[in-house]
Amino acid sequence: MSALAYTLAIFILLTAIATALFRDVLSAIVVFGAYSLGMAILYTFLLAPDVAMTEAAISAGVTTILLLLTISRTTRPSTDRIFERVNVPAVVVVGAFVTVLGTLVLPEMYAVGDQTAPIWGWPGLDISPSVYYLENTVADTHAHNAVSAVLASYRGFDTFGEAIVIFAAAIAVLIVLKREVFT
Amino acid sequence: MSRSETQSDTYSESHVILTSVRILAPFTLTYGLFLALHGTDTPGGSFQGGAIIGVTVLMLAFAFGIEPTRRWLKNSFITGLVTGGVVIFAATGLATIALGGAFLEFDAFTDAFGLSHHWGMEAIEVGGVALIVSGVVVTLFFAMAAGFTPERYNAVQEDGAEVSDDD
Known part of the structure; x- marks a missing residue:
């Protein structure tokens, strides 16, 4: 994976966290669209152009538009904070899950294009x-x-x-x- | 808001959106058709192509107003597209059975009419999946956008704060 792919992965991670944390739903939807676009580009790095096109058209395009239409019918909460308050027990549980996956499961996976897979x-x-x-x-x-x-x-x-x-x-x-x- | 009172149909007040959609729409439509029609030989396929064709309609609706676009594309036409896609897909499969093959065994076409296997795939990709996907994308959009009328848009704009006048 090139440096560009790593940059993209960091961008995807940041937009994913921002989507979860933004208190304003409109901001979350916009950042989520950016996340989907990053995923689409990452799929082309993984040599899956078909999946990338689907991700770009459906996730970044159609889903964003449908979500925007949906929130146009809701009321916007009066926001004085930018970020949502973090639920500590949930973060601990999800963090433990991600740590287990990252340390135990991820190293066992085959590299992209590994001929022994x-x-x-x-x-x-x-x-x-x-x-x-x-x-x-x-x-x-x-x-x-x-x-x-x-x-x-x-x-x-x-x-x-x-x-x-x-x-x-x-x-x-x-x-x-x-x-x-x-x- | 620069939106004029006389334009009851078009709610897009932005010339940027209007102009960019005018320029982009022919290209996205062409690209979607290219993906759908060329899916057997190049990356992409009828699902992606159909989605992009559907998104083109969504872009038009954003620029020129949802209600005018809905009136221009009749609802019955869109549901007809989806149903027609399913019918073409099923009919292709049943035709191969009628010609003595299995369901969607396109080699039956080769034996009967000398058509390449390739054309059976094109039939269900272009005639089936592309129609279904583009129709469903547009259907979902119009179903979600129902009630998002210019009057409602005005009410939201004038109150400054958001109104929730849902039933």
């Missing part, structure tokens, strides 16, 4: 699914984006299920909000 195959398995997809996508589907090939072709039925879930969620929202103006 289980995703490249494990004993007793002839060829791992990911290797199969990477090697056979073009021959099987004539598509050059392996991610799209997995989503639309190899696992098309899963994608159908996801599409139905989004459809059902939108219908449910419309039914719940039917008494509002959307008719």
Whole structure:
């Protein structure tokens, strides 16, 4: 990871903490948008442009707009402080959790692109699914984006299920909000 | 507020927003269409493309007013987009079954019509997922924005403090 990626990680950490601490909800939403944008750029460093685009469009764009619309219907608390009062027991619990994760779990994880990671195959398995997809996508589907090939072709039925879930969620929202103006 | 009394529809009082959306919207729409139509060969795909197409409508609504945009894009048109996406997706899957394959087994198209496997993917990506995602993004936005009318905006502005006149 380059120095730029580390700077980005620090930026993400700071915006995440600021999101939690800001007392003004509008400020929190704006900082949260910055956090999502930082995450999107970080995903490109991790060679996941598809995820980065989704993060930028959905998290930084649509979610921010929906949150802004939502708080436009609420009242703003009279703020004399900038930051929220910190709940010490909660911080201790979350801090302990993060410490355990950071010291015990994180060192056990494989480095990005590590060829010995289980995703490249494990004993007793002839060829791992990911290797199969990477090697056979073009021959099987004539598509050059392996991610799209997995989503639309190899696992098309899963994608159908996801599409139905989004459809059902939108219908449910419309039914719940039917008494509002959307008719 | 420089918002004039005669403009009952457009609540955006900022020329910066209006001008930048006018310049940006064609590019974001093109980029979204590019991602959706080119998703099988380049990074991105119909989900990302559909989201960006939906966001373009949200940008237009922010610049030109939510109610005019809602009237311009009929609600029935948007729900039709979402439903049509689901129907196209399901119809593609059922067509492969009708041609003797499994659900979404696009090789059935190759055997029957000589179509490349690639086109079956395009059908469910562009005709299915992109329509569903863009339609749902716009639907959620309009559903949340319902009631966010110019009159309400005025009331909020004039009182200085925020009013909570929800039912």
